[in-house]
Amino acid sequence: MAAQELTGAEIVIKALVDQGVDTIFGYPGGAVLPIYDALFQQNKIRHILVRHEQGAVHAAEGYARSTGKPGVVLVTSGPGATNAITGLTDALMDSIPIVCLTGQVATHLIGSDAFQEADTVGITRHCTKHNWLVRSAPELARVMHEAFYVATHGRPGPVVIDIPKDVQFEKTEYTASPHITHRTYRPRLKGDIEKIREAVDLIANAKKPMFYTGGGVINSGTVASQLLRELVRLTGYPITSTLMGLGAYPASDKQWLGMLGMHGTYEANNAMHDCDVLINIGARFDDRVTGRLEAFSPHSKKIHVDIDASSINKNVRVDVGIIGDCAHVLEDMLRIWKSKARRPDKAALADWWKQIDIWRDRKSLSYKTNDDIIKPQQAIQRLYEMTKGREVYVTTEVGQHQMWAAQHFHFDEPNRWMTSGGLGTMGYGMPAAIGAQIAHPDALVIDIAGEASILMNMQELSTAVQFMLPVKIFILNNEYMGMVRQWQQLLHGGRYSHSYSDSLPDFVKLAEAYGATGIRAEKPSELDAAIKKMIETPGPVMFDCRVDQLENCYPMIPSGAAHNEMILGDDPDGASVSEEGKMLV
């Protein structure tokens, strides 16, 4: 008996359902009308209408990062696809699994500069993990399933499926299965056992060990976080994480040293610099983390666990590189550790912790408050304290507020923290919060924002209102592109060239204009009551928190400097930026 014939558009929907997708983020247009028609005639998939295609991709990222599932996007050809580019690039840099469906002009029109034609596979080749142009309906189901496989296996990332309009109308049988064995792409999950043994030996014999973990632990899934906790506790070693890995290890634990890197803590960075064995689990030696490469952790033996062979020895030469999935490798490490009844060098470790405690006592994240003006760090700290114990998801925009959020909001669970790390995309936070809220309808979802960033995808407040998503937009309004201003102060003689946020809207009225609630706090004495009101107000809230305009984000390792050459908040003249450092971003 022949299977029933479906149109390409119906195949798209069926393949999504077979993949377990229940939510997609999209925006219609001429080249995807058949798919929108098929969406209209079904009720298994919920479509979230955004207000800009960039917002659709960031929302899908927030959905993906907060659930561990891939995010799905549907946009039209030409401008729909090009508007999605920033989001796709963001997902590529941060290893977020996204399946983005783009409409394309009919196959016979491709290459003719047809209306709303863009070379989508050409343009997105550089900002996706892989992409496909589907030339006929019989290929469609197979490509759909392959796309989900590629997006979610190995190092996750965004993929694009470009579907010409005639293919969406073409009828064919649906035969493909969601479970595929890929012809060429088969990333390995298990690490080389000999190398893992070698790594465990190094770890066991360390005198000044340090765990440095990253987004790969989050990518690997919640099991990886559990195994990491077990290994770290068994060893008793100190642990730090990148911006992308926050939450994999509980921030409330005593072995936790806080984030490392450019705006990391004094103890984390000094421990990185002085350690003798560095254990990198799922982090990629990014330049925000390493600082000057020649001076990066100069005395350590380095172990690196990463699912992507190209991450190993890319920036920093390591002694033991293990290609594999964090959870799988951690499991083997634990097994070997236990079977050999390994025990760390207690005396050496005690000395190491003594040294770390001296660095900790420097209290590098401290700041001074006063009665007149809200300090941005204070606002985040209050926000954290007042939301503790709830199911909270935090997203951010990009800038000083993002770093203060990373420093002063603490996470004990993975998948609770979503930020644009690799690309540093202003405008990421509000749509990402929308995506996280869709996935966790009863949770408290907060976008910690800057007044400049929030204007970049402001239109998405309308999406939040339409879908009754109670996201809280907490704006640290310093009336400056603070991060830019800080660099201009430190590197360009205080010439604040075009970094003042002039002609700002009244955020309270703006929120009201969208049908949301606006709240403002201007004095430290108003802060707690205003935060309480924000939490208790149903529906989306925009909170205009007026903060100290000229506060700088410290600690800071200036570009081109080493981990032990940090600028501290109470000693801002302590280090300077070299001429070479000025060349760096």
Added chain:
Amino acid sequence: MKKDETIERHTISVLVDNEAGVLARVIGLFSGRGYNIESLTVAEVDQAEHTSRITVVTSGTPMVIEQIKAQLDRLVPVHRVMDLTVEAKAVEREMALVKVAGTGEKRVEALRLSDAFRARVIDTTHSSFIFEVTGAPDKIDAFIGLMRPLGLVDVSRTGVVAIARGPEAM
């Protein structure tokens, strides 16, 4: 650890699924990440399996060469990456068509030299030859160098193809 900054030349074979855009992916990878391409050749090698073989000659520090291989290997349609410079003893060949125009002594000398290089004459007029010459790239460089004073007018080269010695497949 001290970084090794010596520049090495490597010949890398890449077996890929012959799907649309695969060559663009490989070339885009090299240009996007700032790697050198000294030579690149591609052709389908198995019609039934739809696989193509790309041979790239590139240069860089050992760390860059390692990156290039890892980056190629993670492209979705790539079956296998083989560094013919380190993993195997390999033979490399390139073919060139070389047009030399002239008369008299120079013409005779060009023909005499072509014989020493085992180049074949594949087209001739009263005032020109086209030679077909095959060999390792430096042999072709040498031949072209010798033809230059003898009336070299045009060169077309295939780029390097290479294969590992011995009985094993890639």
